[in-house]
Amino acid sequence: MTQQLITPELRQWIVEQAVAGHPPEEVLKSMLASGWAEDVAIKALEDTLTAHLDAQARLKSLPPAVPVPEPDLSDSPSCVWAHDREVRVLTSLRHPRVVVFGGLLSEEECDEVVALAAARLARSETVETSTGGSEVNEARTSEGMFFERGEHEVCRRVEARIAALLNWPIENGEGLQVLRYRPGAEYKPHYDYFDPVHSGTPSILARGGQRVASLVMYLNTPIKGGSTVFPDVKLEVGPIKGNAVFFSYDRPHPMTASLHGGSPVIAGEKWVATKWLRERVFT
Ligand SMILES: O=C(O)CCC(=O)C(=O)O
Numbered sequence: 001m002t003q004q005l006i007t008p009e010l011r012q013w014i015v016e017q018a019v020a021g022h023p024p025e026e027v028l029k030s031m032l033a034s035g036w037a038e039d040v041a042i043k044a045l046e047d048t049l050t051a052h053l054d055a056q057a058r059l060k061s062l063p064p065a066v067p068v069p070e071p072d073l074s075d076s077p078s079c080v081w082a083h084d085r086e087v088r089v090l091t092s093l094r095h096p097r098v099v100v101f102g103g104l105l106s107e108e109e110c111d112e113v114v115a116l117a118a119a120r121l122a123r124s125e126t127v128e129t130s131t132g133g134s135e136v137n138e139a140r141t142s143e144g145m146f147f148e149r150g151e152h153e154v155c156r157r158v159e160a161r162i163a164a165l166l167n168w169p170i171e172n173g174e175g176l177q178v179l180r181y182r183p184g185a186e187y188k189p190h191y192d193y194f195d196p197v198h199s200g201t202p203s204i205l206a207r208g209g210q211r212v213a214s215l216v217m218y219l220n221t222p223i224k225g226g227s228t229v230f231p232d233v234k235l236e237v238g239p240i241k242g243n244a245v246f247f248s249y250d251r252p253h254p255m256t257a258s259l260h261g262g263s264p265v266i267a268g269e270k271w272v273a274t275k276w277l278r279e280r281v282f283t
């Protein structure tokens, strides 16, 4: 006697019967009528319908996908014009969505943002030293500060450029965040979206919805180390002054593969400015 195989076509047919509203007993009857052995038919029904229900449940618990910022790279340009500057397109990956840009900022703009941020980092450092709290924190060993959106002329210029480059309203962006990593400092892999299960998330989302994309701009070139890594695809982006790595995530879920981190700086310092983009106007 030949063994009866449960083919993908049979599975599909079973799912179609269920979706059309036929009860399993009825489906079993027609399978028996067309020559299936009862044990094989029952197993095929059980396995197929269980897998189908599991998949449906997974789909239902998934947050819906939303529109995200995206540069216009439809005709594979080597350069794109963004507001007031030509920006090079160095690398583009579909999943996770990652684009590496060259020369997004000029050397002078990088230096200016570092100088403006350094003044404020220095102040926060004094506070830390006075409380004896300057020791290294586990996941994020950089020091940081936030500019208000549009706080300085250079912020406004860079923000207008980013808005044009990524086709996303200036108003939906958070203020620039600047981080300084010293040798040994790192930012362990994480997601930039706010975890929906976290109790503080609803109040954060009230200010402009979820984060849907990040742009990490390199303000200097460390001597060694400090690349931005995407562990899910083992991608490593070298931190080069003026360049930037863009990535988007259309739902707050690991399936976006947007897990990323800043690997340890080995020599020299690393300075980055991060622009986070929200779904709606960020107030
Ligand atoms: O420093 C890096 O390369 C990554 C920074 C980052 O992940 C962030 O600012 O959220």
Ligand SMILES: [Fe+2]
Pocket (backbone or CB within 6 Å): 190, 191, 192, 214, 260
């Ligand atoms: Fe991040």
